[in-house]
Amino acid sequence: MSRLLPYPLLAVSLLAMWLLLNGLSLGHIVLGSVIGVAASNVTAALQPPRSRIRRWHLIPKLVAIVLVDVWRSNVAVARLILFPGQHRRVSGFVIVPLELRDPAALAILACILTCTPGSAWVEYDSTANKLLIHVFDLVDEAHWIDLIKNRYERLLLEILA
Amino acid sequence: MSATILSWSLLVALVLLGAAMVIAAVRMLRGPRAQDRIMAFDAFYVNAMLLLLVFGMRTGSTLYFEAALVIALLGFIATLALAKFLMRGEIIE
Amino acid sequence: MNHAADLPVWAALLVSFLVLLGAGLTLVGAIGLVRLKTFYDRLHAPSLGATWGAGGILLASILFFSVLQSRPVLHEVLIAVFLTVTTPVTLMLLGRAALYRDRSENAADVPPPIRADGEIRSGDTI
Numbered sequence: 001m002s003r004l005l006p007y008p009l010l011a012v013s014l015l016a017m018w019l020l021l022n023g024l025s026l027g028h029i030v031l032g033s034v035i036g037v038a039a040s041n042v043t044a045a046l047q048p049p050r051s052r053i054r055r056w057h058l059i060p061k062l063v064a065i066v067l068v069d070v071w072r073s074n075v076a077v078a079r080l081i082l083f084p085g086q087h088r089r090v091s092g093f094v095i096v097p098l099e100l101r102d103p104a105a106l107a108i109l110a111c112i113l114t115c116t117p118g119s120a121w122v123e124y125d126s127t128a129n130k131l132l133i134h135v136f137d138l139v140d141e142a143h144w145i146d147l148i149k150n151r152y153e154r155l156l157l158e159i160l161a
Numbered sequence: 162m163s164a165t166i167l168s169w170s171l172l173v174a175l176v177l178l179g180a181a182m183v184i185a186a187v188r189m190l191r192g193p194r195a196q197d198r199i200m201a202f203d204a205f206y207v208n209a210m211l212l213l214l215v216f217g218m219r220t221g222s223t224l225y226f227e228a229a230l231v232i233a234l235l236g237f238i239a240t241l242a243l244a245k246f247l248m249r250g251e252i253i254e
Numbered sequence: 255m256n257h258a259a260d261l262p263v264w265a266a267l268l269v270s271f272l273v274l275l276g277a278g279l280t281l282v283g284a285i286g287l288v289r290l291k292t293f294y295d296r297l298h299a300p301s302l303g304a305t306w307g308a309g310g311i312l313l314a315s316i317l318f319f320s321v322l323q324s325r326p327v328l329h330e331v332l333i334a335v336f337l338t339v340t341t342p343v344t345l346m347l348l349g350r351a352a353l354y355r356d357r358s359e360n361a362a363d364v365p366p367p368i369r370a371d372g373e374i375r376s377g378d379t380i
Contacts, residue, residue: 005286007262017332019329020329020331020332021329021332047345049374070305070306071306074279074302074305074306075301077286077298077302078279078282078283078302080298081282081283081285081286081289081290081302082282082285084289091292091294091295093294093365095365099370110342111338111339111342113342114301114341114345114346115300115301115304115305115338115341115342116305117283117298117299117301117302117305118298119298119343120294120297120301120345120346120349121347121349122294122346122350122353123343123349123353123367125367132365134294134297134349135299136295136298162264162266163258163259163261163262163263163265164258164259164261164266164375165265166263166266166267166270167258167266167269167270168258169270170269170270170273171270171273172276173274173277174276174311175277176276176314177274177275177278177280177281178281178349179278180281180284181277181281181283181284181303181376182284184281184284184285184287184288185284186379187288187289188287188288188296191288191365194293194352194355196293196348196351196352196355197293197296199348200287200293200296200345200348201287202378203300203344203345203348204283204284204287204299204300204303207280207300207303207304207337207341208280208284208303208352210308210333211266211276211277211280211303211307211308211311212296212305213314214276214311214330214333215273215277215311217315218269218273218314218315218318218319220257221257221258221322223319223329226315226329226330226333229333230332230336233336233340233356234336235338237336237340237343238366239284240344240348241307241343241344241347244344244351245351247348247351247352247354247355248347248350248351248354
Protein backbone atom coordinates (compact mmCIF):
# COMPACT_ATOMS: atom_id res chain seq x y z
CA MET A 1 0.00 0.00 0.00
CA SER A 2 2.56 2.58 1.06
CA ARG A 3 5.03 1.43 -1.60
CA LEU A 4 2.47 1.90 -4.35
CA LEU A 5 0.83 5.00 -2.89
CA PRO A 6 3.36 7.07 -0.97
CA TYR A 7 1.08 10.14 -1.09
CA PRO A 8 -2.52 8.96 -1.37
CA LEU A 9 -4.00 12.45 -1.06
CA LEU A 10 -1.85 13.71 -3.94
CA ALA A 11 -2.87 10.74 -6.13
CA VAL A 12 -6.56 11.32 -5.41
CA SER A 13 -6.25 15.05 -6.14
CA LEU A 14 -4.51 14.34 -9.43
CA LEU A 15 -7.27 11.90 -10.36
CA ALA A 16 -9.90 14.51 -9.47
CA MET A 17 -8.10 17.11 -11.56
CA TRP A 18 -7.87 14.74 -14.52
CA LEU A 19 -11.60 13.98 -14.33
CA LEU A 20 -12.52 17.67 -14.03
CA LEU A 21 -10.49 18.46 -17.14
CA ASN A 22 -11.60 15.53 -19.27
CA GLY A 23 -15.09 14.59 -18.08
CA LEU A 24 -16.30 11.54 -16.22
CA SER A 25 -15.98 8.19 -18.02
CA LEU A 26 -14.59 4.77 -17.19
CA GLY A 27 -11.62 5.19 -19.51
CA HIS A 28 -10.66 8.49 -17.96
CA ILE A 29 -11.02 7.08 -14.44
CA VAL A 30 -8.53 4.32 -15.31
CA LEU A 31 -6.15 6.69 -17.11
CA GLY A 32 -6.41 9.28 -14.34
CA SER A 33 -5.72 6.69 -11.64
CA VAL A 34 -2.63 5.46 -13.50
CA ILE A 35 -1.37 9.03 -13.89
CA GLY A 36 -2.17 9.87 -10.27
CA VAL A 37 -0.29 6.87 -8.90
CA ALA A 38 2.65 7.33 -11.27
CA ALA A 39 2.97 11.06 -10.62
CA SER A 40 2.73 10.68 -6.86
CA ASN A 41 5.49 8.07 -7.05
CA VAL A 42 7.66 10.48 -9.02
CA THR A 43 7.16 13.18 -6.36
CA ALA A 44 8.29 10.70 -3.70
CA ALA A 45 11.82 11.20 -5.07
CA LEU A 46 11.61 14.82 -3.88
CA GLN A 47 10.88 13.58 -0.35
CA PRO A 48 8.46 16.34 0.61
CA PRO A 49 7.86 16.67 4.35
CA ARG A 50 5.01 14.41 5.35
CA SER A 51 2.24 15.67 7.58
CA ARG A 52 -0.66 13.63 8.90
CA ILE A 53 -4.19 14.92 9.02
CA ARG A 54 -5.49 13.90 12.42
CA ARG A 55 -8.99 15.33 12.54
CA TRP A 56 -10.77 15.32 9.21
CA HIS A 57 -14.06 16.53 10.64
CA LEU A 58 -12.61 19.94 11.55
CA ILE A 59 -11.65 20.76 7.94
CA PRO A 60 -15.15 21.92 6.87
CA LYS A 61 -15.26 24.15 9.95
CA LEU A 62 -11.95 25.77 9.00
CA VAL A 63 -13.08 26.23 5.39
CA ALA A 64 -16.35 27.84 6.50
CA ILE A 65 -14.57 30.19 8.93
CA VAL A 66 -12.07 31.20 6.26
CA LEU A 67 -14.72 31.80 3.59
CA VAL A 68 -16.74 34.02 5.94
CA ASP A 69 -13.63 35.91 7.11
CA VAL A 70 -12.42 36.45 3.54
CA TRP A 71 -15.84 37.79 2.59
CA ARG A 72 -15.96 40.15 5.57
CA SER A 73 -12.45 41.35 4.90
CA ASN A 74 -13.29 41.86 1.21
CA VAL A 75 -16.20 44.11 2.14
CA ALA A 76 -14.16 46.02 4.72
CA VAL A 77 -11.20 46.63 2.41
CA ALA A 78 -13.46 47.52 -0.55
CA ARG A 79 -15.22 50.10 1.62
CA LEU A 80 -11.90 51.57 2.78
CA ILE A 81 -10.63 51.81 -0.82
CA LEU A 82 -13.80 53.43 -2.16
CA PHE A 83 -14.46 55.78 0.77
CA PRO A 84 -11.06 56.62 2.23
CA GLY A 85 -12.30 59.62 4.18
CA GLN A 86 -14.46 57.75 6.69
CA HIS A 87 -11.83 57.36 9.37
CA ARG A 88 -8.09 57.77 9.53
CA ARG A 89 -6.75 54.39 8.52
CA VAL A 90 -3.38 53.36 9.86
CA SER A 91 -1.65 50.35 8.38
CA GLY A 92 1.31 48.69 9.95
CA PHE A 93 3.37 45.59 10.64
CA VAL A 94 2.56 43.12 13.40
CA ILE A 95 4.85 40.39 14.71
CA VAL A 96 2.97 37.25 15.67
CA PRO A 97 4.67 34.52 17.69
CA LEU A 98 3.56 31.10 16.45
CA GLU A 99 3.30 27.62 17.87
CA LEU A 100 2.84 25.92 14.51
CA ARG A 101 5.91 24.20 13.11
CA ASP A 102 4.44 21.87 10.54
CA PRO A 103 5.31 23.15 7.03
CA ALA A 104 1.94 22.16 5.56
CA ALA A 105 0.07 23.94 8.35
CA LEU A 106 2.25 27.04 7.88
CA ALA A 107 1.52 26.97 4.15
CA ILE A 108 -2.23 26.82 4.84
CA LEU A 109 -1.92 29.68 7.33
CA ALA A 110 -0.05 31.68 4.69
CA CYS A 111 -2.83 31.04 2.18
CA ILE A 112 -5.48 32.11 4.70
CA LEU A 113 -3.70 35.30 5.74
CA THR A 114 -2.81 36.38 2.22
CA CYS A 115 -6.22 35.55 0.76
CA THR A 116 -7.83 37.72 3.43
CA PRO A 117 -7.45 41.17 1.89
CA GLY A 118 -7.03 42.84 5.28
CA SER A 119 -3.78 41.09 6.08
CA ALA A 120 -0.68 40.05 4.16
CA TRP A 121 2.04 37.58 5.15
CA VAL A 122 5.39 39.30 4.72
CA GLU A 123 8.08 37.35 6.50
CA TYR A 124 8.51 34.26 8.63
CA ASP A 125 11.52 33.27 10.69
CA SER A 126 11.76 29.56 11.39
CA THR A 127 14.29 29.74 14.22
CA ALA A 128 12.37 32.33 16.23
CA ASN A 129 9.09 30.86 14.87
CA LYS A 130 7.73 34.34 14.48
CA LEU A 131 5.65 35.77 11.72
CA LEU A 132 5.62 39.29 10.32
CA ILE A 133 2.33 40.37 8.78
CA HIS A 134 1.19 43.65 7.31
CA VAL A 135 -2.29 44.76 8.36
CA PHE A 136 -4.31 47.12 6.17
CA ASP A 137 -6.45 48.64 8.89
CA LEU A 138 -4.48 48.36 12.11
CA VAL A 139 -6.57 49.37 15.09
CA ASP A 140 -5.20 47.10 17.77
CA GLU A 141 -2.15 44.84 17.47
CA ALA A 142 -3.31 42.51 20.24
CA HIS A 143 -6.57 41.93 18.41
CA TRP A 144 -4.75 40.62 15.34
CA ILE A 145 -2.42 38.39 17.33
CA ASP A 146 -5.42 37.03 19.22
CA LEU A 147 -7.34 36.49 15.96
CA ILE A 148 -4.56 34.53 14.29
CA LYS A 149 -3.71 32.48 17.33
CA ASN A 150 -7.22 31.59 18.46
CA ARG A 151 -9.16 31.53 15.22
CA TYR A 152 -6.77 29.85 12.79
CA GLU A 153 -3.73 28.50 14.58
CA ARG A 154 -5.61 26.49 17.17
CA LEU A 155 -7.73 24.78 14.52
CA LEU A 156 -4.69 24.09 12.36
CA LEU A 157 -2.86 22.64 15.35
CA GLU A 158 -5.79 20.32 15.96
CA ILE A 159 -6.16 19.27 12.32
CA LEU A 160 -2.48 18.76 11.53
CA ALA A 161 -0.33 17.19 14.19
CA MET B 162 -36.23 37.53 -20.85
CA SER B 163 -33.28 35.74 -19.36
CA ALA B 164 -31.25 36.32 -22.52
CA THR B 165 -31.80 40.08 -22.15
CA ILE B 166 -30.87 40.07 -18.47
CA LEU B 167 -27.74 38.07 -19.14
CA SER B 168 -26.59 39.96 -22.20
CA TRP B 169 -26.74 43.25 -20.30
CA SER B 170 -25.19 42.03 -17.06
CA LEU B 171 -22.40 40.21 -18.88
CA LEU B 172 -21.73 43.30 -20.99
CA VAL B 173 -21.51 45.45 -17.85
CA ALA B 174 -19.18 42.87 -16.26
CA LEU B 175 -16.98 42.96 -19.37
CA VAL B 176 -16.78 46.75 -19.13
CA LEU B 177 -15.96 46.61 -15.40
CA LEU B 178 -13.22 44.03 -15.95
CA GLY B 179 -11.87 45.96 -18.91
CA ALA B 180 -11.70 49.07 -16.76
CA ALA B 181 -9.92 47.07 -14.06
CA MET B 182 -7.35 45.96 -16.65
CA VAL B 183 -6.79 49.53 -17.79
CA ILE B 184 -6.33 50.70 -14.19
CA ALA B 185 -3.87 47.87 -13.48
CA ALA B 186 -2.01 48.86 -16.65
CA VAL B 187 -1.81 52.45 -15.39
CA ARG B 188 -0.11 51.23 -12.20
CA MET B 189 2.14 49.00 -14.30
CA LEU B 190 3.30 51.98 -16.36
CA ARG B 191 3.56 54.39 -13.44
CA GLY B 192 5.52 52.12 -11.15
CA PRO B 193 7.25 53.72 -9.26
CA ARG B 194 9.31 50.66 -8.33
CA ALA B 195 9.77 47.25 -9.89
CA GLN B 196 7.69 45.48 -7.26
CA ASP B 197 4.74 47.78 -8.01
CA ARG B 198 4.94 46.93 -11.68
CA ILE B 199 5.10 43.20 -11.03
CA MET B 200 2.14 43.35 -8.64
CA ALA B 201 0.16 45.33 -11.22
CA PHE B 202 1.05 42.72 -13.81
CA ASP B 203 -0.26 40.03 -11.47
CA ALA B 204 -3.58 41.85 -11.11
CA PHE B 205 -3.60 42.47 -14.87
CA TYR B 206 -3.42 38.84 -15.89
CA VAL B 207 -5.97 37.76 -13.27
CA ASN B 208 -8.36 40.35 -14.68
CA ALA B 209 -7.66 39.18 -18.23
CA MET B 210 -8.43 35.62 -17.18
CA LEU B 211 -11.73 36.65 -15.59
CA LEU B 212 -12.55 38.67 -18.71
CA LEU B 213 -12.08 35.54 -20.81
CA LEU B 214 -14.37 33.55 -18.50
CA VAL B 215 -17.12 36.17 -18.83
CA PHE B 216 -16.56 36.18 -22.57
CA GLY B 217 -16.98 32.40 -22.56
CA MET B 218 -20.34 32.79 -20.81
CA ARG B 219 -21.38 35.41 -23.35
CA THR B 220 -20.63 33.17 -26.30
CA GLY B 221 -21.77 30.00 -24.55
CA SER B 222 -18.56 28.19 -25.43
CA THR B 223 -16.42 26.32 -22.90
CA LEU B 224 -13.40 26.81 -25.15
CA TYR B 225 -12.47 30.03 -23.34
CA PHE B 226 -12.00 28.06 -20.13
CA GLU B 227 -8.87 26.43 -21.52
CA ALA B 228 -7.47 29.79 -22.59
CA ALA B 229 -8.17 31.15 -19.10
CA LEU B 230 -6.37 28.19 -17.52
CA VAL B 231 -3.32 28.74 -19.73
CA ILE B 232 -3.27 32.46 -18.86
CA ALA B 233 -3.47 31.63 -15.15
CA LEU B 234 -0.60 29.13 -15.40
CA LEU B 235 1.72 31.29 -17.50
CA GLY B 236 0.91 34.47 -15.59
CA PHE B 237 1.69 32.82 -12.28
CA ILE B 238 5.02 31.49 -13.49
CA ALA B 239 5.93 34.86 -15.01
CA THR B 240 5.17 36.85 -11.86
CA LEU B 241 6.92 34.26 -9.73
CA ALA B 242 10.08 34.46 -11.83
CA LEU B 243 10.01 38.26 -11.81
CA ALA B 244 9.45 38.44 -8.05
CA LYS B 245 12.22 35.93 -7.46
CA PHE B 246 14.51 38.05 -9.61
CA LEU B 247 13.86 41.01 -7.33
CA MET B 248 15.10 39.03 -4.35
CA ARG B 249 18.55 38.36 -5.73
CA GLY B 250 18.88 39.74 -9.23
CA GLU B 251 19.54 43.39 -8.69
CA ILE B 252 21.46 43.70 -5.49
CA ILE B 253 25.15 42.94 -5.68
CA GLU B 254 26.03 40.37 -3.08
CA MET C 255 -26.89 35.52 -26.71
CA ASN C 256 -29.47 33.11 -28.20
CA HIS C 257 -27.94 30.15 -26.40
CA ALA C 258 -29.02 31.67 -23.06
CA ALA C 259 -32.68 32.05 -24.05
CA ASP C 260 -33.69 28.70 -22.52
CA LEU C 261 -32.04 29.54 -19.19
CA PRO C 262 -34.59 29.94 -16.36
CA VAL C 263 -35.03 33.48 -15.10
CA TRP C 264 -33.89 32.65 -11.53
CA ALA C 265 -30.63 31.26 -12.92
CA ALA C 266 -30.15 34.29 -15.14
CA LEU C 267 -30.67 36.62 -12.19
CA LEU C 268 -28.32 34.66 -9.94
CA VAL C 269 -25.63 34.45 -12.65
CA SER C 270 -25.96 38.20 -13.28
CA PHE C 271 -25.66 38.97 -9.59
CA LEU C 272 -22.57 36.79 -9.14
CA VAL C 273 -20.87 38.10 -12.28
CA LEU C 274 -21.48 41.73 -11.37
CA LEU C 275 -20.36 41.13 -7.79
CA GLY C 276 -17.14 39.48 -8.97
CA ALA C 277 -16.41 42.10 -11.61
CA GLY C 278 -17.20 44.92 -9.18
CA LEU C 279 -14.89 43.56 -6.49
CA THR C 280 -12.14 43.08 -9.07
CA LEU C 281 -12.56 46.67 -10.21
CA VAL C 282 -12.40 47.91 -6.60
CA GLY C 283 -9.19 45.93 -6.16
CA ALA C 284 -7.73 47.56 -9.26
CA ILE C 285 -8.80 51.01 -8.04
CA GLY C 286 -7.04 50.27 -4.77
CA LEU C 287 -3.91 49.43 -6.74
CA VAL C 288 -3.82 53.00 -8.04
CA ARG C 289 -5.30 54.88 -5.11
CA LEU C 290 -3.32 53.53 -2.15
CA LYS C 291 -0.15 55.37 -1.28
CA THR C 292 2.48 52.87 -0.17
CA PHE C 293 3.56 49.54 -1.64
CA TYR C 294 2.63 47.58 1.48
CA ASP C 295 -0.90 49.03 1.37
CA ARG C 296 -1.20 48.14 -2.28
CA LEU C 297 -0.18 44.58 -1.42
CA HIS C 298 -3.72 44.07 -0.10
CA ALA C 299 -5.53 45.24 -3.22
CA PRO C 300 -5.01 42.36 -5.69
CA SER C 301 -6.36 39.79 -3.25
CA LEU C 302 -9.80 41.37 -3.61
CA GLY C 303 -9.91 40.34 -7.25
CA ALA C 304 -8.29 36.99 -6.63
CA THR C 305 -10.62 35.81 -3.85
CA TRP C 306 -14.28 36.80 -4.05
CA GLY C 307 -13.83 38.70 -7.30
CA ALA C 308 -12.70 35.58 -9.10
CA GLY C 309 -14.95 33.45 -6.87
CA GLY C 310 -18.10 35.27 -7.97
CA ILE C 311 -17.31 34.94 -11.66
CA LEU C 312 -16.26 31.29 -11.33
CA LEU C 313 -19.43 30.42 -9.38
CA ALA C 314 -21.49 32.21 -12.02
CA SER C 315 -19.73 30.27 -14.77
CA ILE C 316 -20.31 26.95 -12.98
CA LEU C 317 -24.00 27.77 -12.47
CA PHE C 318 -24.45 29.05 -16.03
CA PHE C 319 -22.98 26.05 -17.83
CA SER C 320 -24.43 23.51 -15.37
CA VAL C 321 -28.00 24.80 -15.83
CA LEU C 322 -27.55 25.27 -19.56
CA GLN C 323 -26.20 21.78 -20.22
CA SER C 324 -28.28 20.22 -17.37
CA ARG C 325 -25.24 18.36 -16.03
CA PRO C 326 -22.64 19.48 -13.48
CA VAL C 327 -19.87 21.43 -15.23
CA LEU C 328 -17.27 21.85 -12.53
CA HIS C 329 -13.97 22.44 -14.29
CA GLU C 330 -13.95 26.09 -13.10
CA VAL C 331 -13.14 24.63 -9.69
CA LEU C 332 -9.64 24.01 -11.06
CA ILE C 333 -9.09 27.72 -11.67
CA ALA C 334 -10.45 28.53 -8.21
CA VAL C 335 -8.08 26.05 -6.55
CA PHE C 336 -5.20 27.26 -8.69
CA LEU C 337 -5.86 30.90 -7.81
CA THR C 338 -6.17 30.27 -4.07
CA VAL C 339 -2.87 28.39 -4.14
CA THR C 340 -0.92 30.76 -6.39
CA THR C 341 -2.06 34.22 -5.27
CA PRO C 342 -0.55 33.86 -1.77
CA VAL C 343 2.72 32.63 -3.28
CA THR C 344 3.00 35.63 -5.58
CA LEU C 345 2.00 38.18 -2.96
CA MET C 346 4.22 36.65 -0.26
CA LEU C 347 7.21 36.63 -2.58
CA LEU C 348 6.55 40.22 -3.68
CA GLY C 349 6.16 41.34 -0.07
CA ARG C 350 9.42 39.69 0.88
CA ALA C 351 11.20 41.08 -2.17
CA ALA C 352 10.00 44.59 -1.35
CA LEU C 353 11.07 44.18 2.26
CA TYR C 354 14.47 42.91 1.16
CA ARG C 355 14.99 45.82 -1.23
CA ASP C 356 13.75 48.43 1.26
CA ARG C 357 15.99 47.08 4.01
CA SER C 358 19.04 47.01 1.77
CA GLU C 359 18.39 50.66 0.97
CA ASN C 360 17.75 51.51 4.64
CA ALA C 361 14.33 52.91 3.86
CA ALA C 362 12.22 54.42 6.63
CA ASP C 363 9.13 52.71 8.08
CA VAL C 364 10.44 49.22 7.44
CA PRO C 365 10.52 46.76 10.33
CA PRO C 366 13.90 45.26 11.23
CA PRO C 367 14.50 41.57 10.55
CA ILE C 368 12.94 39.24 13.10
CA ARG C 369 16.28 37.56 13.73
CA ALA C 370 18.27 39.39 16.37
CA ASP C 371 21.65 39.29 14.62
CA GLY C 372 20.32 41.39 11.75
CA GLU C 373 21.06 38.83 9.06
CA ILE C 374 18.42 38.46 6.39
CA ARG C 375 18.18 34.91 5.16
CA SER C 376 15.71 34.46 2.37
CA GLY C 377 15.89 30.68 2.52
CA ASP C 378 14.13 30.53 5.88
CA THR C 379 10.66 31.24 4.76
CA ILE C 380 8.48 28.51 3.41
